[in-house]
Amino acid sequence: MKKTIKGAEYAYHSLKPYQASWPTVVCLHGFTGTSATFNQSLKTTAKINFLTIDLIGHGNSAVYVHPYRYQMPTLIRDLEDLMKELAIPDYFLLGYSMGGRVALAWALTFPENKLGIMLESASPGLKILPKRIARKKSDRKLALRLEQYGIENFVDFWQELPLFASQKNLAPEIQARVRQERLQQAPFGLAMSLLFMGTGSQASYWTVLKKTDIPILFLAGQLDLKFSQIGLQMAQQAKNFAYQVIPAAGHCIHLEQPEKFQQAVLSWLADQKE
Incomplete structure (x- = not known):
């Protein structure tokens, strides 16, 4: 399904038939x-509605x-308008990595009707300006690589990053599915995401994080030392x-670890009802 928001199409999908009496979780990849x-x-x-959205530049959006x-400011405004179009009054946000950054920025900017935020391996951005500048330069190089050498070269490089080393232990069919998902992306969309929505371009939300009362769940993988540390810093x-x-x-x-992931999500959601 698709909705057009200010001239841009956003694709979304419900994992099961929507029930108005159930809580809704909006999932961002x-x-x-x-x-x-x-x-x-x-x-x-x-009894939970899971609504998944293709972010701009990805999938069918x-x-x-x-x-x-x-x-980021434009994207989260679009997502806010999308939810109004769908007439979903309040909801939780769940975001993985880049989707987690989007979820956090969205909820902290538009806190009304956000019941909670679930972050999987995500961050509030980079605190220090020089680090943001350095990351922006790195993201720009990656965008140029996409434009110069194409999607297959980029995916070959991307999947070999140390951040994804543990995915080598996944079943071959899952690895193939992830690779195919990446190969189906448009180089232009990925390049624009890096240039304008990458960690280097994103504002830091650390100071806003201190002020919010929205419940947050942070999930980190035991083998992902970088984001385990980010989670600990956020907890403070x-x-x-x-x-x-x-x-x-x-x-x-x-x-x-899909079963452990689901268990963590469902357990936290159940706690929010109490």
Whole structure:
């Protein structure tokens, strides 16, 4: 299904028929992914609506739009308008990696009707300006690589990053599915995401994090030392913050340990009802 928001199409999908009496969780995928990444990890009979969205530049959502549509402030405004179009009054956000950055920025900017935030291997951005500048330069090089050498060269490089090393332990068919998902992306969309929505371009939300009362769950993989540390740092800043490390998982917990991921999500959601 698709909705057009200010001229840009956003593709979305419900993992089960929508029930107005159930709580809704809006799921946002990571860079090079699509909403289909959650299909297996959130297969549950629990009375919860899981609504997945293809972020701009990815999957079946708009790609060839003005670069400003990729900027975080514009994107989260589009997502806010999308939910109004869908007439869903309140909801939880769940985001993986880049999708987690989007979820956090969205909820902290538009806190009304956000029941909680679930972050999987995500961050509030970079605190220090020189680090943001350095990361922006790095993201620009990656975008140029995409434009110069094409999607297959980029995917070959991307999947070999140390961040994804633990995914080598996944079943061959899952690895093939992830690779195919990445190969189906449009180079322009990925390049624009890096340039205008990458960690280097994103504002730091660390100071805003201190002020929010929205409940937050942070999930980190035991093998992902970088984001395990980020989660610990966030725990020292946020008020209503739950931090959980998932054993035998790296950066992409929902693929590497789908049952443990689902259990953590459902358990935290059940706690929010109490």
